[in-house]
Amino acid sequence: MSVMVAVSDSPEGAVALAAGVAEADQLDTDLIIVNLSLTEVDTSLVPATLNFKIVDRKGRDDRDPADAVLDEIRDHAVDRLVIGIKRRSPVGKAFLGSISQRLLLDSPVPVVAVKLGMRDA
Amino acid sequence: MLEDGVRTSPLVAVPPDIAGPHRKRLGLIAVVATFGGLLFGYDTGVINGALAPMKEDLGLTAFTEGFVVSILIFGAAFGALIGGRLADAYGRRHNILMLAGIFTVGTLGCVVAPDWEVLALFRFVLGLAVGGASATVPVYLAEVSPAERRGSLVTRNEVMIVWGQFAAFVVNALIFNIWGEHDSVWRYMLVVAVLPAFALFFGMLRMPESPRWLISQGREAEALKVLKQIRSPERAVAEMAEVHALAEEEKEAQTGGWADLSVPWIRRLLLIGIGLGVFQQFTGINSIMYYGSQLLEDAGFSAKAAIIANTANGLFSVLGVTVGILIMNKIDRRKMLLGGFVLTTSFHILVGLSATLLPDSTVKPYIILLFVICFVFSMQGTIGPLVWLLLAEIFPLKIRSFAMGMCVFMLWIANAGVAFGFPPVVSALGIAPTFFIFAGLGVAALLFIHTMVPETRGRSLEEFEDEFRAQHA
Incomplete structure (x- = not known):
């Protein structure tokens, strides 16, 4: 089994990655990092002792980040999804949709949602 | 112009391209495909010169004049969007052949248009072809040319666009100075554009599909067959790996x-x-x-x-x-x-x-x-x-x-x-x-x-x- 963390190109993404590492540590499982950004994900803070793999978005099928994460959950034995969330303006939501909202509602496994400035995050 | 690979070195080392009959074939492909650029230029430029007699003949106002001219460009905006998708789905060659057909239909529709409304409709059709050509021809050229010549072949298309406009201006000047008194002189100017459209169509019938597109569709054997026509035999085999890498890169570009x-x-x-x-x-x-x-x-x-x-x-x-x-x-x-x-x-x-x-x-x-x-x-x-x-x-x-x-x-x-x-x-x-x-x-x-x-x-x-x-x- 493993923990999956969705890491976006934002401060919330970094917080989610840290929380994902903590979660995998606690459950003593592997970590699957789904890189939602369009560049490389920074894993310098992931401890060397943790077994992790990175999955990048690739191709038109992964254009929607939420679909990309849900597909990966289907393809792997995942028992927890970790995401970073933030408040979105109604306008931003209308134009770009909310990835977090879709993951919270559509994920087939329990979701841990972390925010910036949380205790222990 | 899509300068594919402007600042990226070849992804896979391949032997240099040597002289041979394949060079001639590639040169011919470039000439035929750039008729797409020429048409793009001719059809956007031909209105310059045709407009004055057209205004008199069809009774255009400043508003309908701007409308008739600009609707081709609006069409091109949508043609570029749709054309790119169609070229991905059905192939570059297929798309260019279709565009040559649309160029012909659009041109003839404009030539026989009885009023400005019909003219505007067919100008929009022409615009779809112009936009489609702008999205397909540079991609096709980049995909058939070897890495070291890619930049110059794609650039050639850009130059052909302005040559097309220049050619339209010259042809219009000639026609106007010979038949300037005819009410329909603008129709003579427009009809000339079917010639390069025919050249594009019949030329493209004999040209191969893009090897990169064939590989993206999993059609390996056909891709190699095409490469053997346009590269030296050793290079063709060696380049399959590069084409694969480029097809992957293109998939990534759509993420x-x-x-x-x-x-x-x-x-x-x-x-x-x-x-x-x-x-x-x-x-x-x-x-x-x-x-x-x-x-x-x-x-x-x-x-x-x-x-x-x-x-x-x-x-x-x-x-x-x-x-x-x-x-x-x-x-x-x-x-x-x-x-x-x-x-x-x-x-x-x-x-x-x-x-x-x-x-x-x-x-x-x-x-x-x-x-x-x-x-x-x-x-x-x-x-x-x-x-x-x-x-x-x-x-x-x-x-x-x-x-x-x-x-x-x-x-x-x-x-x-x-x-x-x-x-x-x-x-x-x-x-x-x-x-x-x-x-x-x-x-x-x-x-x-x-x-x-x-x-x-x-x-x-x-x-x-x-x-x-x-x-x-």
């Missing part, structure tokens, strides 16, 4: 979309790209390419002299693009852009000043013509090709397809907006104020470039991306 615009630095890059495309069109270059003869007539030339003088705009457009492509990689991008806009803005002001301040005389139209030509040359020698180069290199690979699509769409829309607005604005305000408006837009462009546009020359895409991301996180 990003709307959702990625929530990332500030990516949003900023997209805004820069859109700004570059829009300001390129706000120089008003295409108001000269579409309305040059009219403008020169307004400036004081007779109808017959104006249409002949207008061929100078076409000639200097060709010379400008040729020079621009030669110097493009030798000067920093920002310097060249800023320099270009300083030049174009100065010439706008000079055109405006000579139109207001000079007393009416036989010399006045020639002075205006001189400054218009200087504007065309400096625009095509700098901003014109440079904006296309920047659009091809500022975006991270994974969002390139989406981002370029957005920028090119907005560029076409800005082009159409200028084409639509130019006749009513000139008829309401006159030449001079219109050019002062272009000068004002040029100043806005200078501010935009100075504050927003990054330097990309001499840096790898990765270096640029890291820097830009760090600055605008």
